[in-house]
Amino acid sequence: MTLRASIIALPALAVLGINAPAHARESAYTSTATDKGCVTSGTPTPEDEDMGNVSLKCPGYKDYPFYFNAYDNRESTYFGHLSKEILDGAGETFETFNYIGDKIEWRLDDHGVPRATILRYMIQNLNPDTSEPDKAHEGQVLVISRVGQPDDMTGCITAYVDALENKDANDIARKLADEQAPGFPCGKQQPKFHGKTGKLSGYPVYNYPDLSAAK
Numbered sequence: 699m700t701l702r703a704s705i706i707a708l709p710a711l712a713v714l715g716i717n718a719p720a721h722a723r724e725s726a727y728t729s730t731a732t733d734k735g736c737v738t739s740g741t742p743t744p745e746d747e748d749m750g751n752v753s754l755k756c757p758g759y760k761d762y763p764f765y766f767n768a769y770d771n772r773e774s775t776y777f778g779h780l781s782k783e784i785l786d787g788a789g790e791t792f793e794t795f796n797y798i799g800d801k802i803e804w805r806l807d808d809h810g811v812p813r814a815t816i817l818r819y820m821i822q823n824l825n826p827d828t829s830e831p832d833k834a835h836e837g838q839v840l841v842i843s844r845v846g847q848p849d850d851m852t853g854c855i856t857a858y859v860d861a862l863e864n865k866d867a868n869d870i871a872r873k874l875a876d877e878q879a880p881g882f883p884c885g886k887q888q889p890k891f892h893g894k895t896g897k898l899s900g901y902p903v904y905n906y907p908d909l910s911a912a913k
Contacts, residue, residue, distance in 0.1 A: 723876050726759050726804045726812070730775075732766055739765065739785065759804045759812050762845060771795040771822075772903075777802075777815050778846030778853050787907030790855045790889075792839075792900040795822040795831065804845070805875040814879035815843045816871045818861060821900035837898030838862050840871040842889075844879045854884035854906060863894040885909040 736756040746752070751769045758764035758777060765776040767789060774791040775798060776784065799818035807813050821837030824830060838861040846853035856879040861867040870893050882889075888904050 723808075723872075724806045724810075725872075726806060728757070728759055728764070728802050728804065730756075730764070730766070730798055730800050730802055730817070732756055736766070758802070762804075762812050764802060766798075771797075773798050773819070775817060775841075775843070776846070776853050777804075777843055778812070779848045779851050780846040780853050781851040781909075783907045783909060784846070784851075784853065784884075787905075788854065789903075789905040791903050791905075792819065792821055793903055794837075794900045796820060796900065797822070803875075805872065805879075807880075811847075812845045814845055814856070814875035816868075816875055817841050817843070821898060823898055823900070835898065837896070837900055839899055840867055842871055842874050842879055844882045844884060852884050852909070854882065855889045855902075856882035856884075857889050858891045858899070858902060859893055860891065860895045860899040862898060863896040867893070 732754055736754040739753040739755045749770065752767070754766045756764045756766055762778045765780065765785065767774045769789070772791045773796055774789045776788060796819050799820065803816040804812040805814040805816065819839045819841050821839060822831035823835040823837055825832045825835050840859040840861050841855055842857040843855050844853045857874045859867045859871045864870055874892060885906055885908060889902065891899065
């Protein structure tokens, strides 16, 4: 995969064929490709290199970077301007092996500032007959995250939506991204699923630093 050459901003209601009001929130889309423009974040150990574990800082939306971490076939992502405590200590993902989709949706406020992201995670559940993952047992979860700002340096996962169980999963995720994510109390409250949840959605892993200890 290669990074998208351009960033596309679209009114949230345009895809529905509705004339959006002037104050409507917008989405911008960027790639999750890590083969161009990314730099290693931190110093990988020989064990990390042998296992294929990586921590990367990648181009995101304008000057808001995208952080990608992979450890033991499980991935975690963070966005925006983040403190050292979060970059070194956070790793929210799922118990089951997983991988992220190829597109990040950035939700922009009325001033065009990215306040939240929506990213699809593929959950690699095992086929009970073969003990191997396959497409028939793969879950899909929309993961909503707060984007770190220069004045707060705080970002985290804020909510989950099972994309297979909810026909309106994208609408639910955008509403959460616009209304819940910007003020979500990272480190004080754990994210949870919203809407219907099925057996393929997996179990989130919460690994987040105590930010109060850093002050």
